[in-house]
Amino acid sequence: MSGERARVLLASARAAEGLDEDEVPLLAALAAQGVQARAAAWDDPSVTWEEADLVVLRSTWDYPERLADFLDWLEHVAGVTTVRNPVDVVRWNVDKRYLVDLTAAGVPTVPTRLVEPGTAFELPELADGGGPVVVKPAVAAGSRDALRVEADGEAVARAHVERLHADDRTALVQPYLAGVDAAGEAAVVYLGGHLSHAITKGAILAEGGPPVDGLFAPERLTPRTLTPAERHAADRTVEAAAGLFGRRPEDLIYARVDLLPADDGEPLLLELELTEPSLFLRLTAGGPARAAERIAAAARAVA
Structure with missing residues (x-):
């Protein structure tokens, strides 16, 4: 990826389209950080996840009804790029045990x-x-x-x-x-x-x-x-x-x-x-910028 801006995909879900109120301000803040970023549904088979330097789980809110499929997808994506939070942490966190x-x-x-x-x-x-x-x-x-x-x-x-x-x-x-x-x-x-x-x-x-x-x-x-x-x-x-x-x-x-x-x-x-929490970035001054800084740093570290 030398010479190119870090590329990030925010993993969402087709069922959550338009519902994540942090998505637009976060994407704008990432652009201000010089990061190429967009949202993509985890259950969209047309997405080429390996083209991203970093995939960040965001509004994958329908996974409980499709847990096996979601975890299979997660393992696939982790095999071709970097996922945050880490896959072992997410596997543990999806079950309230x-x-x-x-x-x-x-x-x-x-x-x-x-x-x-x-x-x-x-x-x-x-x-x-x-x-x-x-x-x-x-x-x-x-x-x-x-x-x-x-x-x-x-x-x-x-x-x-x-x-x-x-x-x-x-x-x-x-x-x-x-x-x-x-x-x-x-x-x-x-x-x-x-x-x-x-x-x-x-x-x-x-x-x-x-x-x-x-x-x-x-x-x-x-x-x-x-x-x-x-x-x-x-x-x-x-x-x-x-x-x-x-x-x-x-x-x-x-x-x-x-x-x-x-x-x-x-x-x-x-x-x-x-795993996929609402972070309420819009409700705090500088919230989207702080999140974008962390994501941008993680993406550049692996680009």
Whole structure:
């Protein structure tokens, strides 16, 4: 590629066309960095991925329903060019069983129970203190198929688990932490291992509401100033995740740490997004430029 500008493809999905609000400002910021960049759907067979110096996973938001195909595509692309985040990290991160690994690594995490297909489900064992729980698939994105279930809703919860099991999907059950209703969810964004910005996401799952349908759940978003405890929890999460793969946080081109407040206010990890997270770049000054700088540096390093 000597003498040419670095070339980057932002991997999207045909189902997500026009829905990623960060795509246009990020492409403009990459152009300002002297990078040739465009978006391309991962499921478009006409794309020649090997022509890119770097493929960055962005809005591949339909992968949960096509996981095997997505992972096969990912391995193919990694065989012909460089993919970020790294493939081994993505393979781990697409299944929320990773929460078990992070808990074992000492990250304070929302209590999580995995209910594998064929496993009996009993709501009273899972509801902490008789409160509501959230039932969702272990492989999912955008809160799809997540359901809030009240303490007296065992039949509703069991029916939802059975629907997931019928599709050979593992269910994940967590207590609904009521602090989110007032404080919201903290979404903490890192670019190249460095804190970029944070966003407050309003509570999504309403009492008595149906499971989230569609490609992703609508969100109420506002900029957020992190508390010292939230910053510490988010830093610890990214460091632990990178360490599991013998890497540094700087090796992750992006990461989003989603935190919820426990009853005592302690920030607990809800999800760590290393595959295709919305980064809310448009909601922070200089966000697209910071992301473009990290992507451009990674692309030039391999061009």
